[in-house]
Amino acid sequence: MGVSQPVLAVRDLSVQLEGRAGTLNLLDRVALTVARGEVVAVVGETGSGKTLTGMAALGFFPARARVQGSVRVDGVELVPPTPQALAAVRGRRVAVVPQNPSTALNPVFTVGQQLGELLLTHRRLRSLRERREAALSLLREVELPRPAALLNAYPHELSGGMQQRVLIAMALACEPELVVADEPTTALDATTQAQILRLVLRLRAERGLALLWITHDLGVAAHLADRVVVLYAGKVMEDGPVAAVLGSPRHPYTRAVIDSLPGGGRRVRDIRSLPGDLPSPAALPAGCRFHPRCPMRFDPCAGTEPLLRLVGDGHAVACHRYDAPSTTAGGAPLP
Numbered sequence: 001m002g003v004s005q006p007v008l009a010v011r012d013l014s015v016q017l018e019g020r021a022g023t024l025n026l027l028d029r030v031a032l033t034v035a036r037g038e039v040v041a042v043v044g045e046t047g048s049g050k051t052l053t054g055m056a057a058l059g060f061f062p063a064r065a066r067v068q069g070s071v072r073v074d075g076v077e078l079v080p081p082t083p084q085a086l087a088a089v090r091g092r093r094v095a096v097v098p099q100n101p102s103t104a105l106n107p108v109f110t111v112g113q114q115l116g117e118l119l120l121t122h123r124r125l126r127s128l129r130e131r132r133e134a135a136l137s138l139l140r141e142v143e144l145p146r147p148a149a150l151l152n153a154y155p156h157e158l159s160g161g162m163q164q165r166v167l168i169a170m171a172l173a174c175e176p177e178l179v180v181a182d183e184p185t186t187a188l189d190a191t192t193q194a195q196i197l198r199l200v201l202r203l204r205a206e207r208g209l210a211l212l213w214i215t216h217d218l219g220v221a222a223h224l225a226d227r228v229v230v231l232y233a234g235k236v237m238e239d240g241p242v243a244a245v246l247g248s249p250r251h252p253y254t255r256a257v258i259d260s261l262p263g264g265g266r267r268v269r270d271i272r273s274l275p276g277d278l279p280s281p282a283a284l285p286a287g288c289r290f291h292p293r294c295p296m297r298f299d300p301c302a303g304t305e306p307l308l309r310l311v312g313d314g315h316a317v318a319c320h321r322y323d324a325p326s327t328t329a330g331g332a333p334l335p
Contacts (some may be wrong), residue, residue, distance in 0.1 A: 001180035001187075003020050003219075004035075004036060005074070005075060006033040006034055006035050006036070007035065007036050007073065007074055007093070007177045007178045007210045007227070008032075008033060008057050008071075008072070008210070008212065009033050009070070009071075009072045010030060010031055010032050010033070010053070010056060010067040010069070010070070010071050010072075011031050011069055011070040011071075011208050012026055012029045012031060012068070012069045012070065013027055013029070013030040013053070013067075013068070013069035013070070013071060013079075014028055014029055014030075014067070014069055014335060015027040015030070015055075015056075015061060015062070015065050015067050015234075015243060016054060016065065016066045016108075017062050017065045017066070018207060018246055019282060020085055021280070021282040021283075022282045022283075023024065023255050023282065024050060024060070024281040024282050025281050025282075025284055025296050026052055026065070026234050026281055026322045027053065027233060027234045027235075028127055028235045029069070029211070029235070030053055030069075030231070030234070030235070030236055030244055031236065031308075032047070032053070032119065032143055032229050032236070034178060034211075034212055035206070035210065036177065036210055036263070037208045037209070037210055038210050038211075038226050038227065039204065039210070039211040039213060039225045039226050039227075039228045040211070040212055040225060040226065040228070040229060041204070041213045041214075041220070041224065041225035041228045041229070041232055042054060042213070042214050042215070042228075042229045043213055043215055043217075043218060043221050043231070043232060043257075044210065044216070044230060044231035045230060045232070045257075045278050046216065046278075047073060047233075047235060047278050048231040048232055048234065048278065049229055049231050049234040049235075049308065050062070050111060050214045050215075051181075051182055051183075052218075053167075053214075053231065054096075054098075054180045054182055054212055054214045055180070055182075056071045056078070057071065057073060057078075057088055057094050057180050058078075058086075058096060058180065059071070059078040059081035059085065059086045059089065059179065059213060066327060067079055067080065067207075067291070071162055073089045073094055073178065074089075074093050074177060076088050076089050076093070077293070078134050079154065082086075083117070085209050087278075091118070091121070091122040091174040091176070092174060092175075092176070093175040093176055093178060094176050094177070094179070094180060095170075095171035095172070095177045095178075095179050095180070096171065096173045096179070096180045096181075096182065097164075097167050097168055097171050097179060097180070097181040097182065097184045098182050098184070099182045099183040099184060099186060099187070100167070100187060101164045101187075102127075102156075102160070102164035102187075103157075103165050104157065104166065105155035105163060105166065106155070107154065107156060108153055108154075108155040109154075110138075110151065110152055110153060110154055111135075111150050111151055111152075111154075111155070111158075111166055111260065111272055112132070112135055112151030112152060112228055113137075113155050114170065115131075115134075115135040115138060115151075115166075115169065115170060115173055116128075116131045116132075117184060117261070118171055118173040118174060119131045120130050121173070122173065122174040123173070123175065124172075124176075125224070126254065132151070134201060135147075135151060135169075135173075136148060137150070138169040138170075138172055138173055139151070139165075139166075139169055139204070141169065141172065142165040142166075142169045142199060142203075142279075143165065143199060143302075144162060144165050144166070144169075146239050148292065150162075150166075158165070159192075160187055160188055160192065161195065161196065162184070163186060163189055164188065164192075164196055165199070167184070167197070168184075168196075168200070168203070170301075171232035172203070173206070176209075177209070177210060177214065178209070178210045178211070178292055179209055179210070179211050179212070180211075180212045180214070181211060181212070181213045181214065183198065183199075183212045183214055183215055183216070184250065185197065185215075185217075185220065185324065186215075186216075186217075188251060193220075194331065197220065197223060197224060200224065201224065212222075212305050213225060218246060218257065218258065218261060219261075219324070221242065221246065222242060222246050225240065225242045226242060226248060227239070227242060227245075228241075228243055228245040230245065230251065230253065230254050230257075230277075232253050232289060232290055233278055233279050233289040233290075234281060234318075234320070235289055236308060237251045237253050237254065237290065237317070237318050237319075238250060238251040238253075238254050238315075238316070238317050238318070239256075239308070239315070239316045239317075240314055240315030240316060241311065241315065242313055244312055244315045245315065246258065246312075250311050250312075250315070250317040250319065250321075250322070251290075251317050251318070251319050252290065252294045252295065252296045252319065252321075253290045253293075253294070255294075256274045256294075256295070257274065259274075260274045274293065275293055276292060276293040277294070285302075286302060286303060287300070287302045287303045287304055287305055287306075287317075288301045288302075288304075288305065288306050288319070288320065296321065298322070300320040301320055304320070306318045306319050306320045306323070309322050318331055
């Protein structure tokens with residue numbers, strides 16, 4: 001039996017943009033895959049390239065950007081993003097749940113009108129009655145109360161959690177194979193966030209959805225994802241199963257991010273801040289991009305860029321500590 005092709009396959013994706021400060025290297029040879037029914041979390045600091053990587057699955061790139069590499073959605077190539085490819089992918093194969101529901105929903109149209117437009121465009125439901133019944137079914141599926149009344153409500157009349165559920169319903173309306181979720185719970189309180197995560201896990205199980213979940217919250221990634229991709233300054237630092245990456249991190253950056261967070265049984269005085277700042281995409285350091293901030297840097301780090309190497313079952317790391325068996329850590333997880 002052959003291996004089924006992933007719903008999303010990103011290979012050597014590089015994105016550059018000319019700015020006033022020079023060439024902005026936004027993404028550098030990013031690679032990741034999302035299998036059918038799989039949840040992959042993309043994590044990293046603000047400015048690491050998470051959202052740009054996620055939007056590549058819909059063929060969204062900055063205007064006038066130089067894009068190299070490959071982005072395939074269910075076998076459809078999006079580099080370059082031709083009108084035919086975009087029409088075949090957006091909505092039909094991939095849908096997006098954006099970060100801020102209050103700005104993503106159109107304030108002058110009701111929930112029913114916005115769902116109805118999607119159902120007409122992507123599912124060709126031309127009957128008003130069919131669209132209404134489908135919209136009601138979607139609102140019930142995302143566990144919204146009084147769905148019939150909500151069809152006539154405007155976005156400002158809903159809470160943030162309700163708005164986010166409406167956006168999830170709108171994504172599901174297109175019956176996609178992959179949903180790109182860009183920090184969809186960031187603006188929500190902890191209780192509502194937990195409710196949304198439970199909803200997403202249920203929908204994933206019932207519909208067999210694949211999810212590309214963009215987040216800076218490692219707790220959310222640990223709860224939701226099967227695999228984690230760690231980005232730093234537009235480059236993949238670590239990629240692997242969630243238990244391996246977050247439980248036994250190999251890259252010093254991943255370890256530093258975990259150590260900077262509360263929880264995990266650590267006392268407050270044991271929480272360590274990550275020194276320094278993310279480098280500008282117009283002035284990236286030579287060698288490993290993390291080496292100016294890395295507490296474990298040694299001779300090769302400042303001059304040679306590390307390759308992404310397998311260090312375990314499906315677990316890859318871009319760090320010179322794993323170049324050869326004789327390196328300092330000998331390939332062991334960081335303490």
